[in-house]
Each structure stands twice: as structure tokens, then as C-alpha cells.
Amino acid sequence: MLRDYLDTLNIGNRFVIRDYLDTLNIDNRCMKGNSQVLSLAMYGSWQVASVSFEYHEPDIFRGCKPDQNIYLQFPKRRIEGRAVPVNVTVDCDFYGMTPFYESPEDMIKYDIIAVTGLSAHAFGSWKSPDQAHVMWLRDFLKIDLADSRVLTWGYHSDIKNDQSTTSIAAISRDFLQDIKFARRKSASDRPLILIGHSLGGLVLQQALADAGKETDEENGTLLRSCIGILFFGVPNLGLNPQASRHW
Incomplete structure (x- = not known):
């Protein structure tokens, strides 16, 4: 994933990249x-x-590892008569929100946000096992729901050889903060569809429960906007972390 943090016009279009x-x-x-x-x-x-x-991936990309980004500098672009630097971050974690598709702003009717599961990856979990470049959220939802904005949300969920004590409550708080940021301004009351896989479903449930405990307008708008949730393999009856270490 490439992120251009400096100027929304800098990175250019797909052909430039x-x-x-x-x-x-x-x-x-x-x-x-x-x-x-x-x-x-x-x-x-x-x-x-x-x-x-x-x-093959370029040599410089081979240094992209979990929790270790790579920084590139694209050739400068001329914007309004001045040369503007283009600094780009290469990220292989996909932590936080990552957008994959959006129709023109005045045509977006739905936000669709997917949250992956335990020891999973916010991008890789939704890929085809047979076709390396095919990814459900990015490549197919835009066909069936062309008037939508599609995002995935990632977080550190690898418990193999890990002594992490991060709780579902802590993860859900991070998700709630990020989803509010993603839907500020014109998107705050847009209909919302959530997709949860495995532990991601529990994160969604906790986030919505937490939002329901608050009385401010932002949380109320978020709850009223949520029109559907899709669960895939969510352990609603409990999760055995010890067994999961052998996945």
C-alpha cells in the first residue's frame, strides 16, 4: 500500500504511480x-x-516488514507553477483504515468497512487463494455496489509467539475512533455496512456497544447510520486463544 501524506494532488494518477x-x-x-x-x-x-x-517486487520493497515502513520520493510535480516534492510511504501492515474504492463524492450512498480476524491481515484475508492479484473487497464489491465507498480496517492481531495483552475493548476503541474520523463532515450520516471476520466481528460488536453507552451526537449518528452487519465465522460463544496459537 502506498500513502501520500503531503498533498492530495501530489501522487497523481495510477499511470504516474x-x-x-x-x-x-x-x-x-x-x-x-x-x-x-x-x-x-x-x-x-x-x-x-x-x-x-x-x-517480482522491487528490491527496495523487500525491506517492508510488519511495523517497518519504507519511504519513497517520487519525482517532483509542478502544481500551480511550483515544483512540489512527492513523499510516499510504503506500508505492508494495512493497520488502520485503508480505502479501496469510492464512487464520485456526490454519488456515494453507502460506506462498507471490513474488519479482519485473529492472526489475519487486513488485505490478505480478503484475497483469492488461487489468484494472487484478486481481492474481494477491492475488485468485486465495486461491481455489485458501485455507489459505495469500500474500506478495510486493520490492527495487530497476531498472537503466535506473542505475549500481547491487548484486549478486544482496546481494539474496539481504536476502531471507533478511526471510523468516526473516516466519516466526518459529509459522510457522518451516510448508511454504513460493517463486515466482521472472526475476532473482527467481536471488535465490531464491542465498538457499537461502546458507542451506545455514549450520549453525544457523533456516536448517536453512527449507530443510526449502521444499516447492516455481515459476520463470517465470528466466535460468539467464546474464543480459545491457546488453540488459536496453532493456526
Whole structure:
């Protein structure tokens, strides 16, 4: 995932990103046609792109590991007569909100937000097991629900060899904060559809319960806007973390 934090006009369009990525070395040589920019959407004041590579990832991307981002500097672009630097963050964690698709602002009727499960990945969990570049949220929901905005929300949920004591309550508080930010201004009362997989379903339930305990207008608007929740394999009867360590 690529994020441009500085200027919503800087990163350009998919072709600008693709052409730049194709100039990056793979085993000390360039490989034309290697890069695929499969989504480009706004989130706040950022543009966010999801990128796949047909053959191999560029050498510099191999340093992208969990909790360790990479920073690129695209060629400067001229905006309103001045050269503007383009600083881009490469992120393989997908923590927080990541947008995949949005119809034009005045045509968006729904927000769809998916939350992944235990020891899962906010992008990889929704990918096809057979086709490396195919991802359900990004590639298919926009066909069936073209008048929507589609996002995924990720968090640290890997418990293998991990002594983390992070609770569902803490994760749900982070989610509630992020979803409010994502829906501020014109999107605050837009109909909302939530998708929860495994532990993600429990996070959604806790977040909505917490919102219901508050009396402010922002939480009330969020609850009234939620028109549907889809659960996939949610352990409503309980979760055995010890057994999950062997997944």
C-alpha cells in the first residue's frame, strides 16, 4: 500500500504511480510492466494506492516488514507553477483504515468497512487463494455496489509467539475512533455496512456497544447510520486463544 501524506494532488494518477514503480530496480535491473496499481482512493487528506507486482517486487520493497515502513520520493510535480516534492510511504501492515474504492463524492450512498480476524491481515484475508492479484473487497464489491465507498480496517492481531495483552475493548476503541474520523463532515450520516471476520466481528460488536453507552451526537449518528452487519465465522460463544496459537 502506498500513502501520500503531503498533498492530495501530489501522487497523481495510477499511470504516474505505475510508471515510477517500473523504474525501480529488481535484482539491479528495471522491469517494464511489472507494476499494477489496482486501486487509488482518498482518505482524509491522503491518497492511498494498493499495488501488486506481476513478476517480482522491487528490491527496495523487500525491506517492508510488519511495523517497518519504507519511504519513497517520487519525482517532483509542478502544481500551480511550483515544483512540489512527492513523499510516499510504503506500508505492508494495512493497520488502520485503508480505502479501496469510492464512487464520485456526490454519488456515494453507502460506506462498507471490513474488519479482519485473529492472526489475519487486513488485505490478505480478503484475497483469492488461487489468484494472487484478486481481492474481494477491492475488485468485486465495486461491481455489485458501485455507489459505495469500500474500506478495510486493520490492527495487530497476531498472537503466535506473542505475549500481547491487548484486549478486544482496546481494539474496539481504536476502531471507533478511526471510523468516526473516516466519516466526518459529509459522510457522518451516510448508511454504513460493517463486515466482521472472526475476532473482527467481536471488535465490531464491542465498538457499537461502546458507542451506545455514549450520549453525544457523533456516536448517536453512527449507530443510526449502521444499516447492516455481515459476520463470517465470528466466535460468539467464546474464543480459545491457546488453540488459536496453532493456526
